Amino acid sequence: MVNMAVQVADLTLKNPLLAASGTFAFGREMACFYDLAALGGICSKGITPNPRLGNDSPRVAETASGMLNSVGLQNPGIDAFIRDELPFMAQSGTRTIANIAGTSIEDYTMMASRLDKLPVDAIELNLSCPNVSTGCMLIGSDASQLGLLIREVRQVTAKPLWAKLTPNVTSISEMAVAAEDAGADAVVLINTLLGLAVDWKSRRPVLRNNTGGLSGPAIKPVALRMVSEVFQSISIPIVGVGGIMTGEDVLEFVVAGASAVQIGTATLISPCAGPEIIRQVAALLGEAGIESLSELTGSLEYWTR
Amino acid sequence: MPDDNSINDVILHDPVCLAPVVENKQLGSQTFQLTVAASALADAAQPGQFVNVTVNQFLRRPIGIMAVDRDQGLVRLGVRIQGKGSLWLSQRRPGDQLSLLGPLGHGFTLDGYEQIITVGGGTGVFPLYFVQQICREKGIDSLAVCGYRSQSESILTEEYEAAGCQVLFASDEGDMDVKGHAALALAQLLRQLPPQPRRAILTCGPKPMMQAVAQLAASEKIDCQVSLEERMACGIGVCLVCACKTKSLAAQKQGQLIHARCCVDGPVFQAGEVIW
Numbered sequence: 362m363v364n365m366a367v368q369v370a371d372l373t374l375k376n377p378l379l380a381a382s383g384t385f386a387f388g389r390e391m392a393c394f395y396d397l398a399a400l401g402g403i404c405s406k407g408i409t410p411n412p413r414l415g416n417d418s419p420r421v422a423e424t425a426s427g428m429l430n431s432v433g434l435q436n437p438g439i440d441a442f443i444r445d446e447l448p449f450m451a452q453s454g455t456r457t458i459a460n461i462a463g464t465s466i467e468d469y470t471m472m473a474s475r476l477d478k479l480p481v482d483a484i485e486l487n488l489s490c491p492n493v494s495t496g497c498m499l500i501g502s503d504a505s506q507l508g509l510l511i512r513e514v515r516q517v518t519a520k521p522l523w524a525k526l527t528p529n530v531t532s533i534s535e536m537a538v539a540a541e542d543a544g545a546d547a548v549v550l551i552n553t554l555l556g557l558a559v560d561w562k563s564r565r566p567v568l569r570n571n572t573g574g575l576s577g578p579a580i581k582p583v584a585l586r587m588v589s590e591v592f593q594s595i596s597i598p599i600v601g602v603g604g605i606m607t608g609e610d611v612l613e614f615v616v617a618g619a620s621a622v623q624i625g626t627a628t629l630i631s632p633c634a635g636p637e638i639i640r641q642v643a644a645l646l647g648e649a650g651i652e653s654l655s656e657l658t659g660s661l662e663y664w665t666r
Numbered sequence: 667m668p669d670d671n672s673i674n675d676v677i678l679h680d681p682v683c684l685a686p687v688v689e690n691k692q693l694g695s696q697t698f699q700l701t702v703a704a705s706a707l708a709d710a711a712q713p714g715q716f717v718n719v720t721v722n723q724f725l726r727r728p729i730g731i732m733a734v735d736r737d738q739g740l741v742r743l744g745v746r747i748q749g750k751g752s753l754w755l756s757q758r759r760p761g762d763q764l765s766l767l768g769p770l771g772h773g774f775t776l777d778g779y780e781q782i783i784t785v786g787g788g789t790g791v792f793p794l795y796f797v798q799q800i801c802r803e804k805g806i807d808s809l810a811v812c813g814y815r816s817q818s819e820s821i822l823t824e825e826y827e828a829a830g831c832q833v834l835f836a837s838d839e840g841d842m843d844v845k846g847h848a849a850l851a852l853a854q855l856l857r858q859l860p861p862q863p864r865r866a867i868l869t870c871g872p873k874p875m876m877q878a879v880a881q882l883a884a885s886e887k888i889d890c891q892v893s894l895e896e897r898m899a900c901g902i903g904v905c906l907v908c909a910c911k912t913k914s915l916a917a918q919k920q921g922q923l924i925h926a927r928c929c930v931d932g933p934v935f936q937a938g939e940v941i942w
Contacts, residue, residue: 383905383906384900384904384905385904386903386904386906390902390903390904390930391902391904393678393679394677394678394679394680394681395676395677395678396675396676396678398676399676406906414923414924414925415906415909415925416909417909417911418896418897418907418908418909418910419896419897419907420897420906420907420908420909421725421897421898421899421905421907421908422897423723423724423725424724425724426724427724428724428725428899430899430905430907432905432906432907432909435906435909435925577724628900628904629725629899629900629904629905630720630724630725630726631682632680632681632682632767632900632902633677633680633682636673636676636677637673639673640672640673
């Protein structure tokens with residue numbers, strides 16, 4: 362029997378598969394399709410201090426092997442999340458990760474201290490949303506701002522802190538190192554890539570917000586490269602995300618350096634992608650005679666001259 | 667730890683089914699109807715609902731359900747060719763398998779009404795045809811207004827004429843019963859009808875047409891439901907890309923602006939909820 366359990370710092374996950382923020386709501390809809398306890402964990406929709414309406418439609422543009430989204434962090438706000446959504450997530454039988462996003466360091470410290478005494482297994486810091494006009498992506502693209510934020514949040518909570526990094530930077534390793542130095546327990550990469558879809562007949566972008574975040578298989582090569590590069594730069598664990606659709610994809614990320622992974626767009630195409638991909642991973646490991654998934658982590662060996 | 671069989675233990679209900687195409691019939695130059703064999707879907711589907719269909723592009727395509735045959739386990743989808751995905755769908759032949767996710771969406775409410783008037787414009791006549799089918803099944807008196815640009819662009823006219831309801835056709839060109847758009851024909855129809863307090867108007871079609879219908883319904887104090895359309899991704903309410911602006915009708919949140927999810931909160935909304 363293959364051992365699918367993995368560690369992300371001090372947090373044990375029964376398997377490496379987590380649902381990515383913004384692709385799973387808070388689990389209620391998905392709970393109609395399968396037992397959420399089958400997953401390694403669920404990352405909540407990004408929560409902000411106040412409720413957010415999000416951007417105007419259209420919020421989606423299909424691309425080759427992917428999609429652009431410009432949802433804009435539509436969410437009920439931290440109060441409603443704690444009151445209405447967290448209790449459901451906490452009883453779903455899988456790890457609950459609260460994803461929080463703000464426009465200032467105070468936003469993050471306020472939300473983290475509120476969550477500190479609540480049943481969340483980790484706090485994922487959204488430092489990378491490309492669809493909000495101020496704040497999180499800007500923080501995520503400045504290493505000293507990012508470090509300062511994480512240091513401040515570290516002071517107000519003992520919960521595992523996962524820094525979710527934006528790929529829309531010159532050096533993601535610089536950001537990952539800053540996150541590690543500041544006390545993050547893990548880094549999550551990558552968030553979506555900033556992209557544009559053009560309607561040439563109307564001479565307008567397809568998305569009402571103009572640009573959006575690219576996700577899906579199209580970004581997997583970029584995500585894999587970044588996971589591998591960051592793996593060589595830091596010692597804290599990496600949660601890999603970006604275009605995973607199959608068990609093979611999961612193993613590619615693990616070999617590149619991920620201790621755990623998230624799926625997002627895959628669920629939008631196929632609701633039962635989560636359990637199906639977990640099944641595929643177990644089958645692949647079984648066929649390959651690999652007893653424990655974690656022994657593959659970071660085993661990628663680069664070619665040299 | 668999962669082995670090949672244990673995934674079945676965790677799946678409660680897989681909303682995706684593989685359904686073979688039974689018939690692909692062209693209706694107009696840009697519209698066609700696909701009949702697929704999917705008995706669970708036929709049993710579960712309600713008028714106003716849709717299925718998210720895998721095509722040859724990345725995302726699924728939301729397609730309205732226009733009729734079901736529960737005895738034969740068949741579902742009929744009405745499709746307009748708009749791009750590469752729907753073009754691919756128009757080329758499917760009997761025997762081809764389609765991956766269907768559904769039935770999805772909050773559909774039309776028929777219960778509690780003694781008379782239903784459907785008002786469809788263009789391809790809006792597809793889901794309203796299903797409404798007429800259910801009216802027959804439930805013994806609800808119904809009428810249909812169908813509006814098109816011209817008679818040559820009209821679709822489902824014979825089907826509606828055989829649907830067991832009074833039908834009024836309208837065309838902008840004036841080559842059908844009424845000259846003008848569907849809301850105009852509705853106004854004419856309402857003037858002729860005896861009063862009926864438990865009446866609802868169900869409309870689907872281009873947004874300006876639905877807005878005109880909603881305004882008419884409001885002025886006549888008739889309940890009205892509209893079917894909105896937005897670009898979608900998941901269709902199951904988790905990604906939030908299909909946001910449509912609505913105002914809450916809930917008592918505590920009267921008039922509050924919401925970005926509702928067209929795929930689960932809609933596509934059918936009370937006319938009073940819609941922000942046009």
